[in-house]
Amino acid sequence: MSATLARLSHRGPDDQHCWVSNQLAIGFVRLAINDESIAGRQPYKAGDLIGAFNGEIYNADELVKHHNLMLNSQCDTHVIAPLFTKLGSQVLAELDGFYSGLIYQPGTHTLYLLRDHMGKKPLFYGRDGNNLFVVSELKALQNIEWFEQVPLGISQLDLTTGKLTQIAVHQPPANTTPSLAVAMEQAVIKRLPKQPFGVFLSGGLDSSIIATLANQHRQDITYFVLGDPDSSDVAMVNRLVKHLGLKQVHYIPLPTEQELPALIAKVLYTTESYNPSIISNGLATYLLAEAAHKEGLKVVLTGEGADELFAGYHEQLSEQEWQSTRTNLITDMRFTELRRLDKCSMAHSIEVRCPFLDRAVKYIADTLEHKKFYLAGRNKVALRNTFGHLLPTEIANRKKTSFDVGSGIRKLVVTYLTRNGNMEIVELKKIWQQTFTHDADNTYFFSYPTFDAAIAKRGETHR
Incomplete structure (x- = not known):
């Protein structure tokens, strides 16, 4: 034992x-x-x-x-x-x-x-x-x-x-909060620990909402941002920092080409996955959690879950298809995004708390109509309408940018893994087979059901 x-x-x-x-x-x-x-x-x-x-x-x-x-x-x-x-x-x-x-x-x-x-x-x-x-x-x-x-x-x-x-099995909560604004504020407040804590910031809508609400109640927060100065995430974070007057903001540089191979192997071991998306986004989480641990923190808040619950991964889905896609993404979370988040943060003894996953918030999201998700070429309508006035306009209207793309880390990972002309997953599977004795063909170790086809064709940036 x-x-x-x-x-x-x-x-x-x-x-x-x-x-x-x-x-x-x-x-x-x-x-x-x-x-x-x-x-x-x-x-x-x-x-x-x-x-x-x-x-x-x-x-x-x-x-x-x-x-x-x-x-x-x-x-x-x-x-x-x-x-x-x-x-x-x-x-x-x-x-x-x-x-x-x-x-x-x-x-x-x-x-x-x-x-x-x-x-x-x-x-x-x-x-x-x-x-x-x-x-x-x-x-x-x-x-x-x-x-x-x-x-x-x-x-x-x-x-x-x-x-x-x-x-x-879990049932919807009996007592629900009437408004999304109140539910989210309560979700943030109950997750504030007694000791100083961190917030992972990407300059996107979701993490900016969490930072804004947390900043209204506490000042002993350290904010962590991944990306070089010219990345789109850092540019947006800088706007939020100025808008809210945030003080303790740590910018974590991207790894060098020399550091990358060992880091990819570490994240593969950490996540127990050789799925390219879990690895590149996991690498981002891993580096942020490492920085939080070095600051002596144990708790960090993130915007995880908003994309699944409030339709952030798609700009427009019809009334016929949006429900099934949303349900599939939420079902997948426990072995895709939450697995990446938990394993890469706990690798550095960091507990991540996610206000968007609060049961009252989820219940509200589950009961929203199609027009609260998509409207005139916009997604996450409910979040933008509820919290947009608290944020810089560019962030309130910012389109979904994947964590690994906005920070610049996907470009590094894709370039490295495809250097020999192979697909990313082929190179990652080789590392897997040198790391684990488990059956590599078990889908748990490589699949991201909703996005597997898109991940197989992905490039350094969004299409």
Whole structure:
């Protein structure tokens, strides 16, 4: 178990703890944000249950008071197991935040697996040699025979057969906020940590909205921007910096040609993917998270999720096709963009929080009409209409520019990987086969379902 946890130490450098009973071992590496004392460690005991959770529960204090729970720490995720004892599968409706983890009931030898409504934090189950496993990153294990992603909601894993049964799914929240503006402001406020934190800025609509709202409530924010001075992202960020009067803004230069090969290999290992888009965008996230870690931060806010929820990837889709495309992108997120975001930030022990993925915000987005997404050649209409007056006009009207394109990093990656006349994915697969022993043909390792065809034909910039 210690060797397995060592491979995950980047996810939790502050503490490492194991609970063992007969043939079952539960280990955890901890990134301590709330209650940094030993009382907050995991796995933790709650009555006759053992719990272990990666994530953040924003309404933990309210739940403790409302349900009269007795906790032995100030750790927010410690609320999950006692609440499960009291409410069973109804716990999903109560938890406001993001989480993945497990609850073990020793008396009945029952293991429950839980994931939030977006699948923001990774969780897998499978078999490695003679052992069943549940793990957050596959690289922790050496001889995986098979694996699957744990579905969202609550599942029960049979510890004898390895069969997983889903027993509860997430439902839309009962109490929703009437306006998008209020929901987004609340989503940002609840994600502000007690300590100083960062915001990843690209100069696009989404991250600019997050920076604007966060800046209204806190001044101890460090902003991180990737790109050389002549990149389009940096030009837009400079306008926002002047507009809002932002102070602590760190500009991260693009890697040199000499640095690039080793960085691509690191990001491939980090994301467990050889998909070109996950690699080039992952490289951008990886460098920003590295910079945030060097500043001593643990928490960063980003604009992730807005493109999927508010139709940022397409300028115009008909009423017939937009719903299915949107649904597919949201379903894919847990093994495409959220996987890239989580793995590349946690590689540097950074917890990323995403206000656009708030359950109230998502519910509002799910109920919007077609005209709130697309109108007269514009997309993300609801966001532009709601927050445009807070932003410089150029940013409020800026077209979607992929993170890797706007920063300039895609050009570097495409140029390097296609230098021998091969497709990007062919070169990346070679690196993969030198890095992992897993079956490279498993679609989890290379597919981005909605965009695979476009990625295969992509160039250094948008077409």
